[in-house]
Amino acid sequence: MIENRHQSTANYRKSIEIMGKREFTLLKMQEYGFWPKNLPTPYERQANESEEEFEARQKLTKKYEKLGEDIAKLYEEKEKIEEKLRQLKKEYNDTWDLDKIRKDVARKIMEESKARRAERKRQRELEKKQRSEAWNKRKQEEIVFIGKGYSQLLQQRESDDDKLSKLTLPIVKTDRELAELLGIEYAQLRFITYHRDVVTEDHYHRYAVPKRKGGYRNIAAPKPILRKAQRKILDEILCKIPVSDCAHGFIKGKSVVSSASEHIGSPALVINMDLEDFFPTITFERVRGMFKSFGYSGYIASLLAMICTYCERMPMEVKGEKRYVRTSPRILPQGSPASSMISNILCIKLDKRLSGLAKKNNFTYTRYADDMSFSLKGEEKIKLGSFCGLVSKIASEEGVKINKSKTRFLRANNRQSITGIVVNNEKLAVPKKWVKVLRAAIHNAKKEKEKGELAPQTIRKISGMAAWLKSVNEEKYKKIISEANELINRCQKSDV
Numbered sequence: 001m002i003e004n005r006h007q008s009t010a011n012y013r014k015s016i017e018i019m020g021k022r023e024f025t026l027l028k029m030q031e032y033g034f035w036p037k038n039l040p041t042p043y044e045r046q047a048n049e050s051e052e053e054f055e056a057r058q059k060l061t062k063k064y065e066k067l068g069e070d071i072a073k074l075y076e077e078k079e080k081i082e083e084k085l086r087q088l089k090k091e092y093n094d095t096w097d098l099d100k101i102r103k104d105v106a107r108k109i110m111e112e113s114k115a116r117r118a119e120r121k122r123q124r125e126l127e128k129k130q131r132s133e134a135w136n137k138r139k140q141e142e143i144v145f146i147g148k149g150y151s152q153l154l155q156q157r158e159s160d161d162d163k164l165s166k167l168t169l170p171i172v173k174t175d176r177e178l179a180e181l182l183g184i185e186y187a188q189l190r191f192i193t194y195h196r197d198v199v200t201e202d203h204y205h206r207y208a209v210p211k212r213k214g215g216y217r218n219i220a221a222p223k224p225i226l227r228k229a230q231r232k233i234l235d236e237i238l239c240k241i242p243v244s245d246c247a248h249g250f251i252k253g254k255s256v257v258s259s260a261s262e263h264i265g266s267p268a269l270v271i272n273m274d275l276e277d278f279f280p281t282i283t284f285e286r287v288r289g290m291f292k293s294f295g296y297s298g299y300i301a302s303l304l305a306m307i308c309t310y311c312e313r314m315p316m317e318v319k320g321e322k323r324y325v326r327t328s329p330r331i332l333p334q335g336s337p338a339s340s341m342i343s344n345i346l347c348i349k350l351d352k353r354l355s356g357l358a359k360k361n362n363f364t365y366t367r368y369a370d371d372m373s374f375s376l377k378g379e380e381k382i383k384l385g386s387f388c389g390l391v392s393k394i395a396s397e398e399g400v401k402i403n404k405s406k407t408r409f410l411r412a413n414n415r416q417s418i419t420g421i422v423v424n425n426e427k428l429a430v431p432k433k434w435v436k437v438l439r440a441a442i443h444n445a446k447k448e449k450e451k452g453e454l455a456p457q458t459i460r461k462i463s464g465m466a467a468w469l470k471s472v473n474e475e476k477y478k479k480i481i482s483e484a485n486e487l488i489n490r491c492q493k494s495d496v
Contacts, residue, residue: 021065143175146306147195150284150330156298163295168240172300181236182229182307192226193306197326204310204333220310220333229307230338237304238341241294244351249369250340256419257471259366259373263416263423267364267375270410270418271384273391276403278370279339282346284309284330286399290346306330308338340369350398357390366418373418384409421472428473435480438465442484449491459491 016024045054088101138144145151157173164171172178179189192203204220211217222230243251248259263270275281284305291301312328332339351367358365361382363374372391376382392402410416415424415431422429441462448454466484469477 143190143193143303146193146302150195150302150306153288153292153298153302159297159300160295167294169237169294172296175299175303178300178303182232184225184229188225189229189303192229193303195306195311195330199313199324200321202313202324204335206313217334218312219335221335222333226307227337230336233304233308234338234341237291237294238338238345241341241345243341243344244348244355244367246351246355246365247344247347247367249344249367251344255471256368256421257428259368260418260421260423260428262364262366263373263375263418264428265377265426266412266424267377267416268379268412269376269382270408270416270423271363271374271388272406272408272410272418273372273374273388274403274406275370275372275395276401278343278400279332279334280328281400282332282343286346287332287342290342308336308342309333310336343369347398347400350395350400353394353398354391357387357394361387368419371419375416375418375423427476429476430469430472434465435469435477438462438469438480438484441465442480442487445487449487454491459488463488 045051049057144154146154159171159173161171170181172181175189176186179186182189184192203226204222206218206220208216208218221227239252248254248256287308288298288301288305291304292298296304309330310333311326311330313324314327316323316325332342347367351365354367354372355365357363358374361376362378362380363376366373374391388407392404395402412424415422417423417431420430422431441458445454445458445462448458462484466481466488470481474481
């Protein structure tokens with residue numbers, strides 16, 4: 001009986017292979033009277049059937065076909081088991097050694113278990129290899145890591161195109177598009193956007209310059225490729241962002257002269273304040289957040305922030321080779337063409353709040369980089385302690401700190417200067433000492449000229465000082481400017 005059933009199943013399989021499953025099923029349905037021979041096949045739409053009914057029947061048909069397949073698989077498994085039983089019966093029919101049967105069964109189970117484990121292991125290793133190969137390929141095709149602690153937002157790839165368009169900013173979605181925008185090679189972009197705590201090659205030329213009032217200012221001048229990228233970011237992105245009218249630093253058409261001009265005319269009081277460690281307080285996270293606020297994705301914002309920030313490094317010698325070791329988090333460098341505009345953008349809210357406070361108390365407020373100035377025109381009585389306290393509170397809330405040791409209160413009876421320019425009178429001026437220095441430089445240069453040729457640095461110094469006087473008040477310093485230019489022209493003619 002079992003053999004007849006087995007033979008019948010084999011015949012069915014052969015028929016299905018020759019005719020196809022659908023045709024064989026239809027034939028059997030017609031043979032057993034489940035489907036009339038004069039009607040279209042059940043796989044076609046019937047005359048009395050709507051489109052919706054046809055679709056519903058097709059879904060049901062597919063469901064039953066799947067069920068039939070599952071049943072067929074179960075029968076196959078059943079046949080395999082029955083075949084094993086037949087073999088076992090044949091093998092142990094004579095002796096029927098139960099001990100041997102148990103051992104053999106245990107051995108087969110163990111072998112099958114080992115084979116399954118080996119297969120699973122092989123599959124896991126294959127999947128691991130495939131993942132590794134896919135990851136390596138992806139690393140070659142795009143930037144997926146920029147350093148420990150800086151890569152958290154690289155998976156955020158969605159940008160706000162509408163916001164970018166409103167700000168007239170370039171829409172950049174991929175690292176290769178960014179490299180094209182910056183005018184550098186893709187390999188160069190990968191190089192300048194990767195942070196290492198210890199490097200053999202620094203991206204910056206580092207040096208210190210003395211401050212006017214003592215101490216030193218650390219300057220980090222970017223090397224050519226990095227500088228080119230930062231300049232492009234400045235021109236293509238940062239310069240398109242409107243900043244506060246109170247800001248005068250590093251903005252086209254503005255300068256220390258325009259800042260001082262806002263306070264001219266013998267104010268009753270001038271308050272000069274300085275922001276402590278201004279650039280070092282602007283971190284990578286703040287710069288990245290700024291670019292995200294424009295509408296850029298976390299991915300592009302992270303790459304832009306890496307280009308625009310740096311970390312302080314200390315040179316060390318390791319095994320005879322020079323290394324540069326990180327000594328600070330990534331911050332805004334002094335020396336980058338993009339840093340000043342970034343600081344202006346990040347200070348928009350600070351300027352707005354301080355300007356509002358100033359107007360409320362009849363002050364005029366301006367900011368040039370980290371130098372903040374307030375001037376009071378009237379004779380109103382003001383509680384300076386309370387006012388300065390509010391300024392300090394606002395600054396702290398906006399992520400900066402007032403350097404209280406550098407705060408100066410200048411009354412009308414004192415020389416009142418803002419960013420080095422005197423504002424006591426109706427017209428701008430420079431300190432008298434500064435003019436005396438220029439006169440002395442011109443006098444000494446004339447003497448040196450009589451004895452021989454002047455050093456180029458002397459001419460450059462005089463030229464720079466004359467240009468400075470001209471920008472502040474050309475009319476007031478017309479005579480000394482003319483004298484300096486005459487000396488410069490004489491020197492240039494003699495060189496020819």
